[in-house]
């Protein structure tokens with residue numbers, strides 16, 4: 513399917529502004545409808561209500577001003593008295609500016625519905641020129657009306673035109689949203705914590721660590737996932753233990769008859785020395801095989817991943833190889849550390865170095881941390897492994913070198929995989945094999 517460019521970018525924008533965590537998204541799912549609902553309510557109900565109210569208030573004030581002007585027109589001599597009375601009853605504050613003419617006023621700063629309503633109401637009630645000044649005195653508006661012999665200037669309290677509850681409503685909207693936000697955050701945290709805990713435990717288990725059973729917490733589905741994870745963990749552990757025990761048992765039981773065989777062979781009269789040496793060789797090979805199985809079985813079952821000094825481990829392994837006569841350079845920065853099973857990792861490295869020794873003269877061992885990945889590299893200057901063979905050599909017994917069993921690389925990949933890592937075979941620039949081990953640190 514071809515994506516429309518518009519849809520694509522909208523999607524990207526949405527994804528960029530959407531919170532990435534489950535917690536954030538859930539909160540948004542709760543909050544957006546609430547705020548929308550409040551906004552619609554505000555617009556529909558309060559907007560109409562406010563308009564109507566402002567129209568009536570403005571109409572009231574305009575009517576009163578109109579009444580006052582009409583009274584003055586009817587009896588111009590009693591103007592002072594009328595002003596006094598209307599000021600008292602309508603809470604106006606009026607002055608008469610004799611012989612003045614109406615000046616043009618600047619337009620109001622922020623004309624709103626109230627201005628229009630008032631202007632319309634005044635136009636209906638007055639039959640004289642007038643203007644309204646909104647900003648002369650704080651808290652008041654001034655209505656100027658042109659009379660025959662001067663200007664009547666009436667100050668009306670703004671309170672008579674405005675209702676102050678709009679802010680209350682706004683506070684109410686924000687307040688309820690805030691309250692809901694708090695309550696949802698509190699509840700959602702527990703839900704999300706269950707999932708987070710499950711994710712962390714699953715990741716640790718995948719890397720060969722033992723997170724232990726996790727506490728089921730939160731909604732039914734989350735609890736069920738946690739319980740299922742616990743059961744799976746238990747089953748896997750039992751399965752692993754069974755396999756290990758069986759392997760150890762078989763290897764162990766085979767040892768005794770082999771030893772017996774070797775002894776009887778040594779006691780036979782020297783009939784054919786050549787044949788006997790061959791048979792002894794075969795028996796030795798079998799014993800070696802069994803030793804490998806046993807150490808494999810023993811190591812895998814019980815060892816725990818612990819924070820390990822990787823630099824020290826590499827140097828150890830290199831030193832041991834050197835004592836056995838290998839030429840090996842070790843180049844790892846000081847203080848490399850990762851959580852892994854040290855004995856299992858030592859077996860991996862020993863296997864790889866043994867392989868290199870069989871095929872090459874010089875070896876290089878190195879390690880580096882890049883981000884959260886520990887990368888260990890083992891290189892040699894031997895013939896390398898052709899690309900077509902690189903899968904086969906990992907399969908147990910499929911390819912074995914002279915004197916080997918064909919298990920070394922299989923075990924190595926098993927152990928690295930159990931750490932949540934991976935192992936690659938590559939060409940070394942300049943000839944030879946490069947083995948790269950990547951482990952999550």
Ligand SMILES: Nc1ncnc2c1ncn2[C@@H]1O[C@H](COP(=O)(O)OP(=O)(O)OP(=O)(O)O)[C@@H](O)[C@H]1O
Pocket residue numbers: 863867868871892894895896897905906911912913914915916917918919920921922945
């Ligand atoms: N560094 C290397 N250079 C060339 N070939 C190699 C190298 N490492 C391993 N191989 C080849 O890969 C195959 C598998 O190696 P693997 O370590 O699994 O078995 P092995 O060495 O024969 O036996 P084991 O390690 O169990 O004693 C062998 O045929 C071996 O020759």
Ligand SMILES: [Mg+2]
Pocket residue numbers: 863866867916919920921
């Ligand atoms: Mg090997």
